[in-house]
Amino acid sequence: xxxxxxxxxxxxxxxxxxxxxxxxxxxxxxxxxxxxxxxxxxxxxxxxxxxxxxxxxxxxxxxxxxxxxxxxxxxxxxxxxxxxxxxxxxxxxxxxxxxxxxxxxxxxxxxxxxxxxxxxxxxxxxx
Amino acid sequence: xxxxxxxxxxxxxxxxxxxxxxxxxxxxxxxxxxxxxxxxxxxxxxxxxxxxxxxxxxxxxxxxxxxxxxxxxxxxxxxxxxxxxxxxxxxxxxxxxxxxxxxxxxxxxxxxxxxxxxxxxxxxxxxxxxxxxxxxxxxxxxxxxxxxxxxxxxxxxxxxxxxxxxxxxxxxxxxxxxxxxxxxxxxxxxxxxxxxxxxxxxxxxxxxxxxxxxxxxxxxxxxxxxxxxxxxxxxxxxxxxxxxxxxxxxxxxxxxxxxxxxxxxxxxxxxxxxxxxxxxxxxxxxxxxxxxxxxxxxxxxxxxxxxxxxxxxxxxxxxxxxxxxxxxxxxxxxxxxxxxxxxxxxxxxxxxxxxxxxxxxxxxxxxxxxxxxxxxxxxxxxxxxxxxx
Numbered sequence: 001x002x003x004x005x006x007x008x009x010x011x012x013x014x015x016x017x018x019x020x021x022x023x024x025x026x027x028x029x030x031x032x033x034x035x036x037x038x039x040x041x042x043x044x045x046x047x048x049x050x051x052x053x054x055x056x057x058x059x060x061x062x063x064x065x066x067x068x069x070x071x072x073x074x075x076x077x078x079x080x081x082x083x084x085x086x087x088x089x090x091x092x093x094x095x096x097x098x099x100x101x102x103x104x105x106x107x108x109x110x111x112x113x114x115x116x117x118x119x120x121x122x123x124x125x126x127x
Numbered sequence: 128x129x130x131x132x133x134x135x136x137x138x139x140x141x142x143x144x145x146x147x148x149x150x151x152x153x154x155x156x157x158x159x160x161x162x163x164x165x166x167x168x169x170x171x172x173x174x175x176x177x178x179x180x181x182x183x184x185x186x187x188x189x190x191x192x193x194x195x196x197x198x199x200x201x202x203x204x205x206x207x208x209x210x211x212x213x214x215x216x217x218x219x220x221x222x223x224x225x226x227x228x229x230x231x232x233x234x235x236x237x238x239x240x241x242x243x244x245x246x247x248x249x250x251x252x253x254x255x256x257x258x259x260x261x262x263x264x265x266x267x268x269x270x271x272x273x274x275x276x277x278x279x280x281x282x283x284x285x286x287x288x289x290x291x292x293x294x295x296x297x298x299x300x301x302x303x304x305x306x307x308x309x310x311x312x313x314x315x316x317x318x319x320x321x322x323x324x325x326x327x328x329x330x331x332x333x334x335x336x337x338x339x340x341x342x343x344x345x346x347x348x349x350x351x352x353x354x355x356x357x358x359x360x361x362x363x364x365x366x367x368x369x370x371x372x373x374x375x376x377x378x379x380x381x382x383x384x385x386x387x388x389x390x391x392x393x394x395x396x397x398x399x400x401x402x403x404x405x406x407x408x409x410x411x412x413x414x415x416x417x418x419x420x421x422x423x424x425x426x427x428x429x430x431x432x433x434x435x436x437x438x439x440x441x442x443x444x445x446x447x448x449x450x451x452x453x454x455x456x457x458x459x460x461x462x463x464x465x466x467x468x469x470x471x472x473x474x475x476x477x478x479x480x481x482x483x484x485x486x487x488x489x490x491x492x493x494x495x496x497x498x499x500x501x502x503x504x505x506x507x508x509x510x511x512x513x514x515x516x
Contacts (some may be wrong), residue, residue: 012438018508029510033472036432036451036460047238056510058472060434060451066507 002098004061011065016072019054026122028114031107037063038106041071041115047124049078053112063099066090070108079116085109132445133488136330136422137279137307137481142373143332146366149376153369160354161366163429171368173461178375182339185382186317186324189344195371198338199306202325203230205303205340205362207402209348210323211238212270212299218268218504222247224285225466227275235273248274253415254283262293271300276308276324280450280463280479281414282423284312291320300346304332306309306338310381311389311421322346326378328370333377337370385472388484392421395482399424399491406499413467413477421481425450427469431476431505432513435451439501450477472511 004012019043032039044052044082053075055067070090074082087105091097097105132143144504152474161175176190183190196202211221223235225247237246246264248256272294277284282290287303296299305314310331316324323410324341326336342348344359354363404410409429426434433449440447450461451474459465460474480494506512 009438012435013442015508033470033475033511036475038510056508058509058511061438063432063436067489069354076456 005095007095008065011068012061015064015068017054018108021054026115026119028118029110030110030114039067041111043115045119050074062097062104066105066108070112074112087107117122128323134345134480135448136483139329140332141515144332146333146377146467148371150373153372174372175366180369181379182437185378186341187317190200192344194342194362195341196338197336199327200230202338202340203304204234205321205351205420207234209302211243213347213349214270218270219243220266220269221271222264223245223273226250226278226463233353247299252468255469258289265297273302276303276305277420279307279409281425282420283414284418288319295320318422328374328377331377331381336371336372337374338365374470389421392482395491402495407502424480428476430509433477435505436478441498448479
């Protein structure tokens with residue numbers, strides 16, 4: 001099997017921002033249990049910025065590490081900035097992923113997008 | 128624990144010191160080509176013939192029914208393709224099972240491209256085929272039945288004697304992939320009516336890269352490799368002398384005192400299974416509890432994924448394996464677990480621990496100490512479980 005980078009392993013063993021947020025402003029769930037990957041992102045938004053973000057992930061080492069890394073990358077960013085973070089950027093921040101695991105980084109990007117979309121949808125209704 | 132706890136004996140085993148010692152002369156001074164005529168060449172030739180006797184003894188067959196190959200995969204490929212192409216005028220139907228090793232399954236899929244019809248028998252939820260279903264699937268043009276002796280993932284043991292009897296009665300060739308069974312279950316090819324049998328040395332403390340196809344005299348099969356006259360012109364190529372010698376020594380050691388060794392391994396296995404099921408909730412055992420390889424434990428932990436379990440076991444120096452998609456390099460979890468009727472998300476959470484005669488109670492206790500903590504940690508991260516805190 002192809003090896004993970006040290007950074008992937010570090011994030012896998014000490015994931016940042018694991019858990020749930022009580023009464024979150026947005027929740028996004030991506031992935032599919034069939035494929036063995038599900039990521040759920042919770043966000044708290046203040047002044048259009050991601051004030052808090054937490055995740056729960058069912059998946060392999062890469063899925064957990066990319067979840068952890070993406071939460072670090074988007075925390076404190078404006079929503080528009082957060083939406084610009086690509087899967088490639090997440091993978092690069094982890095010093096790369098084995099080719100077969102690149103789809104895990106897609107989930108990280110999509111998870112954040114889904115949470116922001118959910119937040120925006122809820123807020124549209126409020127307005 | 129300081130040392131590595133190796134619980135992946137179904138993947139491979141450590142070459143035993145006696146086996147290594149038996150091989151070394153043929154990697155040093157006794158390097159002669161067995162096909163040549165001078166003294167060091169004759170030594171090589173004699174060594175191969177001794178190994179052939181050791182294998183024949185272990186299987187209760189004639190020495191001229193043993194063919195050395197590069198391992199289990201080659202033996203499976205040869206058995207199935209060799210029978211198919213040599214007997215296609217008689218029929219183009221082959222029966223196998225849905226839980227075979229890929230060396231059998233992918234070979235059968237390959238044959239489908241050449242017009243062969245393959246029946247993949249389902250298994251019951253315990254991983255064992257139904258002999259009545261097999262009977263019903265036999266047709267006039269069935270030329271081969273290939274059913275593995277015991278499964279590599281879940282350890283389930285098939286009713287080989289009944290299949291052998293049936294195949295003999297219907298005059299159909301019977302091949303069994305016995306890679307996992309050799310050295311764990313006594314095998315007598317006469318009593319079981321086996322016509323072809325695959326085995327691989329590294330699964331029973333022999334070296335990697337060497338195996339055997341047992342081929343009953345009179346079976347009509349095409350050659351595996353064309354070239355020189357080795358292995359009665361059926362499998363050409365200069366022999367892997369040291370490997371063959373190691374295989375002979377290893378099979379001799381492995382088939383000695385099987386019962387006594389099994390008793391010890393089964394006791395540890397039962398303890399491990401009982402304690403895992405006791406200590407970790409939402410866990411299921413895969414495969415049959417009784418008709419199971421002595422050293423096989425295969426469980427699914429709900430809500431978590433196998434590769435993550437393996438990575439966490441690895442830092443605790445425990446070597447194990449899983450049927451999750453992430454460990455197989457595809458998006459699908461193990462075909463064996465799916466064949467048992469498990470849901471995908473459950474199959475992704477599988478863990479296989481395979482014990483050997485070297486496994487100790489201390490090692491098992493250590494695994495039982497760390498495994499519940501690992502499962503808890505991963506479940507704490509899982510979105511599939513609703514934790515109300």
